[in-house]
Amino acid sequence: MKKRYCFAGASGRAYGMYAANILDGFSDVAEIAGVFDINPGRSAWFARKTGARIYDDFDKMMLTEKPDAVIVTTVDVFHSDYIIRAMELGFDVITEKPMTIDAERCQKILDTEKATGRKLTVTFNYRYRPDFTKIKELVKSGAIGDVYSVHFEWSLDRSYVLSGHGASYYRRWNSVMEKSGGLFVHKATHHFDLINWIIDDQPKKIAAFGKMNVYGPKNRPWKDAGPTCRECPHKSECEFYYVQSEDEIERFQNNEHYDGYKMDACVFRDEVNIYDTMSAIVEYRGGKTLSYSLNSTAAYEGWKMIINGSKGRLEAQDVETGIQSIRDTDVIRVFDLANRITEYVLPRDTGAHGGGDKRLLRMLFVGDLPDPLGHFAGSRDGANSILIGALANKSIQTGRIIDVDDEVKL
Numbered sequence: 001m002k003k004r005y006c007f008a009g010a011s012g013r014a015y016g017m018y019a020a021n022i023l024d025g026f027s028d029v030a031e032i033a034g035v036f037d038i039n040p041g042r043s044a045w046f047a048r049k050t051g052a053r054i055y056d057d058f059d060k061m062m063l064t065e066k067p068d069a070v071i072v073t074t075v076d077v078f079h080s081d082y083i084i085r086a087m088e089l090g091f092d093v094i095t096e097k098p099m100t101i102d103a104e105r106c107q108k109i110l111d112t113e114k115a116t117g118r119k120l121t122v123t124f125n126y127r128y129r130p131d132f133t134k135i136k137e138l139v140k141s142g143a144i145g146d147v148y149s150v151h152f153e154w155s156l157d158r159s160y161v162l163s164g165h166g167a168s169y170y171r172r173w174n175s176v177m178e179k180s181g182g183l184f185v186h187k188a189t190h191h192f193d194l195i196n197w198i199i200d201d202q203p204k205k206i207a208a209f210g211k212m213n214v215y216g217p218k219n220r221p222w223k224d225a226g227p228t229c230r231e232c233p234h235k236s237e238c239e240f241y242y243v244q245s246e247d248e249i250e251r252f253q254n255n256e257h258y259d260g261y262k263m264d265a266c267v268f269r270d271e272v273n274i275y276d277t278m279s280a281i282v283e284y285r286g287g288k289t290l291s292y293s294l295n296s297t298a299a300y301e302g303w304k305m306i307i308n309g310s311k312g313r314l315e316a317q318d319v320e321t322g323i324q325s326i327r328d329t330d331v332i333r334v335f336d337l338a339n340r341i342t343e344y345v346l347p348r349d350t351g352a353h354g355g356g357d358k359r360l361l362r363m364l365f366v367g368d369l370p371d372p373l374g375h376f377a378g379s380r381d382g383a384n385s386i387l388i389g390a391l392a393n394k395s396i397q398t399g400r401i402i403d404v405d406d407e408v409k410l
């Protein structure tokens, strides 16, 4: 029998990651039942593309459709509302990252899961990428011995000459701390989850710093900048000028009259209140340390990871946009203590996130792949990853080192 899924949030992610793949790839095992969104125009868009039945009430959708699970794909701050309500109504939940945006909501989710006995899955698609899977396999196999420390940095490119991915975080709700937890939560939840998973440990203490160097009202170059790119008099001079695609006009601009959600909003507008440059240090329960940095104003997109252990050091990096001549994609190097280097060159994989999304979807909808490395993630993993970011935010605000045990009972 096919499993049936409802959606909380008719988002780009709901369609692009889940619904489109159910319709084209998993239609023999899964079907789309209902969709709930506060914007009826976007629900209608989703229903046109997927055949989902539209609901204007979440409880009614769940109780009418009785799905095998609800897939939560809405704005981050609202994830906890639907995760908790669905479990209270007796349903399992699959949620997009981040599981939630702060320690208080995290505690409520964990308590509800325990009280209801329902299952919460968090879809950490980055885990399934071939490069991170290989790093996990190497560390787990003891290639560098016991892990002592990790350094991980991620850069998102600023310029539209490349992908403009870094700048894209400032045009929508992601750029509002109260909606996304900022990039320490919204984006870095992926990265903290990767580290927690690779080194098999949980964070204990967090200290952090954050700055806004390029975007936001403080950096606005023109007093008369428009609220959106399409309304701005500085189209020709602004390096962040953005033209919506036809699909974006259909999904966002044509439905603005319902809720005022504009997807080409100015990256310098007043409500932008997150950090574009941030660093954190973390002490783990097992004594390991992490130094981490995330920069969304960078010259190119990519990451570098270094893990030091009792028997050696692992280094890996990926340059995802720009600077073709130094691309060193998908090579992992392990240095032993006698100065020998072993290189692992990974085959190119196609598809989103190096083919990782495909593997995650198969685990989710078919569930027939063995999982020796523990890719499949639940609420504990969701909590440990968002807590680093949420408590990093708290550390920046208070100027203190924050202890996880003072904030949540895991």
Ligand SMILES: NC(=O)c1ccc[n+]([C@@H]2O[C@H](COP(=O)([O-])OP(=O)(O)OC[C@H]3O[C@@H](n4cnc5c(N)ncnc54)[C@H](O)[C@@H]3O)[C@@H](O)[C@H]2O)c1
Pocket: 008, 009, 010, 011, 012, 013, 014, 036, 037, 038, 039, 042, 073, 074, 075, 076, 078, 096, 097, 098, 123, 125, 172, 186, 261
């Ligand atoms: N894993 C990944 O690589 C990845 C990539 C992109 C997005 N995401 C996640 O997917 C989710 C959706 O992101 P997106 O950029 O596709 O979103 P989006 O902006 O395309 O859509 C968000 C939707 O939520 C709806 N919404 C707003 N408030 C709501 C509420 N209170 N209740 C119900 N619906 C509400 C909006 O009307 C909109 O349709 C986010 O949690 C995001 O973090 C994950």
